[in-house]
Amino acid sequence: MSLLSKLKEAVVCLKAGRVTLPYPAQTQPVPPRFRGRPIFDAAKCIGCAGCANNCPAREILVFDVCQEVRILKYLGRRCTYCGRCADVCPEKAITMSHEFENATNSIGDIQQKLDLFMSTCQRCGRCFKEPSPLEQLKLKGYRFDDLANERWIFRSKAYLTEEAAVDDVKIELD
Amino acid sequence: MLKNLCQKMFGRSLWVYHANSGGCNGCDIEVLNVLTPYYDAERFGIKLVGSPRHADVMLCQGPAMRSTAKALQRAYEAMPAPKLVFAIGSCACGGGIWFDSYSVLGPVEKLIPVNYYIPGCPPRPEAIIYGVAVALDLVDKKTAPVQFKQTELPIPRYHPADLEGQGEMVVYKKIEPV
Ligand code: SF4
Ligand code: SF4
Ligand code: SF4
Numbered sequence: 001m002s003l004l005s006k007l008k009e010a011v012v013c014l015k016a017g018r019v020t021l022p023y024p025a026q027t028q029p030v031p032p033r034f035r036g037r038p039i040f041d042a043a044k045c046i047g048c049a050g051c052a053n054n055c056p057a058r059e060i061l062v063f064d065v066c067q068e069v070r071i072l073k074y075l076g077r078r079c080t081y082c083g084r085c086a087d088v089c090p091e092k093a094i095t096m097s098h099e100f101e102n103a104t105n106s107i108g109d110i111q112q113k114l115d116l117f118m119s120t121c122q123r124c125g126r127c128f129k130e131p132s133p134l135e136q137l138k139l140k141g142y143r144f145d146d147l148a149n150e151r152w153i154f155r156s157k158a159y160l161t162e163e164a165a166v167d168d169v170k171i172e173l174d
Numbered sequence: 175m176l177k178n179l180c181q182k183m184f185g186r187s188l189w190v191y192h193a194n195s196g197g198c199n200g201c202d203i204e205v206l207n208v209l210t211p212y213y214d215a216e217r218f219g220i221k222l223v224g225s226p227r228h229a230d231v232m233l234c235q236g237p238a239m240r241s242t243a244k245a246l247q248r249a250y251e252a253m254p255a256p257k258l259v260f261a262i263g264s265c266a267c268g269g270g271i272w273f274d275s276y277s278v279l280g281p282v283e284k285l286i287p288v289n290y291y292i293p294g295c296p297p298r299p300e301a302i303i304y305g306v307a308v309a310l311d312l313v314d315k316k317t318a319p320v321q322f323k324q325t326e327l328p329i330p331r332y333h334p335a336d337l338e339g340q341g342e343m344v345v346y347k348k349i350e351p352v
Contacts, residue, residue, distance in 0.1 A: 020214040023300055024307045030298075042322035057264070057271045077268030077281070080295035103292045103305030104317050107267060107283075110293060112320040150268075 035081045035096040040074060040112050044093035047072060047116040049143060051085035051094060058152035060085065061145035070118050070143075075150055076102075076110030187219030188306070191229035191253070195246045195282065197236025197270075200296040201263040205233055207299040218306060226252040234288070237265045237272065238279040250286040260305060261288045264295045 021028060030036070047070045052060040057078045063071040086094040102110055145153050194202055208215045209222055223229050226249045238246065250259070261267045261282050269280045282288060292305040307313045337344050 019211055020217070021212060022217075023213060023303045024313050027300070040320075040322075042324070057268075057273065059268075075268065076293060077291070078264045078270050078273055079268075079293065080264050080271055082295075099316075100294060100298045100301045101304045101316050102294070103290060103301060103308050104315050105290050105308070107291050108319055109315070109317040110291075110319075113322070115321075115323045117324050 030098050030100065034098055034100075035083045036099040037076070037081070037097055037102055037110070038074070038079070038083070038085055038094050039097045039099075040072070040114055041093045041095070042114045042116070044091045045072065045089075045114060045116060046091055046093075047114075047118050048090065050088045050090065052143075052145075052152075054084050054088045056080065056082060056084065061147055061150070061152060062143040063145050063147050064118075064143055068118055070116045071147070072114040072116060073145075073147055074112040076112070077107050077150075187221065188231045188258075188310075189221050189223045189229050190231045190233050191223055191226045191249070192233050193226075193235070193246060193249055195234065195236045195242040195266075196239035196278075197263060197265045201235040201265070204296040204299050204302060205235070205262065208302050213299050213303060215303065215306070218303075218310060220306065226250070227254065229253055230256070231258045231260060232286075233260050233262055234266045234282045234286075235262050236282075237269045238282045238285045240277045240279060243279060243285055246282070247285055258289045258309065259286055260290045260292060260309070262292045262302060262305075263297060264293050267291045267293045270295065 049060075049062045049070075049072070052058075052062045052072070057080055059075050059077075059079045061071075061073045061075070063073070065071060081096070083096045086092075086096050104110060143153070145151065192202070192205055207213060209220075226232065230253075232250060232253060234246070236242075250257075259282075264270045265272075266282045266288075269278055272278045273280060279285070290305055290309050292302055294301050297305075304313065308315050
């Protein structure tokens, strides 16, 4: 009896055939809505930093070198591939690719860095909220995230200097 | 040097120890998925062992946490040399979305040296196998850092020097015709 059941088991096993996917040699296509690594299209990006403000992992850092140049750095290391950055991007500059083979021996390999030219806003250029309207007027709106230590600075507090850019406007600083 | 060492010492098999230092269990399930017959990691001689003393490789999941930091370090020290550490998932690679939480210290490389990183939340089982294959030198890694630099202001700037007369009209050269 027990021998018979063992034979039956063997037949079942033979019928099932091979199920193993010979992975590195042969790949299987990912599901169509799979989200892999986000890829930045620098030609489309306008540098609005919407992706950086909405990333739950604070993964995209923004650093303003000066009024005209903004650095956008995607670290890749704590990205959860949630796709939120691609959703909020007004220019559709981020695509969630199907790349998942990102294994590497140096973590710097998965970062993407964009140096973007920015135009000066023709309006007040101070679209950041501050406690009082007076303080808001003094704000430059620059972002200085810590690129070296890969940290996101929660709130930028860069104020205009005493020698304002426009000569005839004197802004009083406290 | 590490690569040569790997090939010499681990030529036939890697025994892995699976350490979760506070992840959400998503990566654990993917690692177990790798060991199922469908992905069958035993093709590469990978075998799950229950004690770090038997292991060559530590698979780390979850960020370095305040509460498990000591235990993780002790598990690492218990492994016989030569040893490899894989950081699996974005928690282990960079701290994940809780990187700035009060109980999270950051990526596991803050506590123990990490040799290979497999990002993803969680990484696909294929991605984990790919990472192991990179370590075994079966495939080449596909990633490289990307840097993009603009050399010219992409927005046409109005400049009187770019105006030119064309018959009765004055045309601004740099504006593309619609
Ligand atoms: S996919 Fe999610 S975690 Fe990754 S960069 Fe975009 S918003 Fe951040
Ligand atoms: S949201 Fe899009 S356009 Fe804005 S900075 Fe990010 S990638 Fe660039
Ligand atoms: S990387 Fe994602 S799936 Fe893995 S332990 Fe962290 S949160 Fe969970």
